[in-house]
Amino acid sequence: MEGTPRALKWLSAVTGVLFLIALGMVLFYAPEEAVMGNVQRVFYFHVAAGWVGGLAFLVTALAGIAFLARRDPKWDRVAQASVEVGIVFTFINIVSGSIWARPIWNTWWTWDPRLVTATVMELIYLAYVMLRQGIEDPERRARFGSVYGIVGFISVPITFLSIRLLRTIHPVVIGSNDPSAQGAFDMTPAMLQTFMFSLLTFTFVYATLLWHRLRLQNLMERVEQMKMKVFAS
């Protein structure tokens, strides 16, 4: 296995620096929200993690389409790598939202449309991983994974639109809030800058982690091929 590409090393370093700047902005640059207090600072990374989850699942669906069109296994590896990153960041999104909700909604969890759709989305992609593990034949596994990744993506716009189309207590960042929303706030310029910078930073985090995870996937397949070769001889 060749060493880490120079471009990936640079990307990892830039991402690390961006993340530290974003964390600094969240803690020291963005002002304390007037009603919710400091817990509102979780919002910047909470939304950014949700964005990465949706982006990762979009890439999975697109890679699935590319695999079905070209039958090139590299697209299946991209889909698989992206799903794992998406699951991690959707988990971060759900858990950080729950922590924010405790002092603002006075509960860790409520059966709100956004919370439910986000959790169902997470479960759909956990099932994707389990489905893949249950199929022995690599070609069949890739085909099923691709179709599942495309169909499963329906859960992403449903999650995004749930707070815009359904009655909910979850605040809306872009667009108008439901009258029953609790914890909504208007962003000052410093808050907006911190929010946009966090989105940019997490996009870099996604690209970096996807690349590393893809290299891991390539190495896994190389080891599998080697095992088959050794056991066959």
Add this chain to the structure above:
Amino acid sequence: MLLEPAQTTNYMILGLSVIVGSMLLFVGSLAVRFRNLRQDLQVLEEVEQNDSQG
């Protein structure tokens, strides 16, 4: 009368710790899996080399 913001600093610390901690755990899991796979590959290459010699 101006109201003070709610005292929610502990929840902020918990939230940001969970976010950063989860990301570090994932990065750590990638590193561990890389290391294990490299070790597996090394062993397999040695076995293959021994097979071809013997």
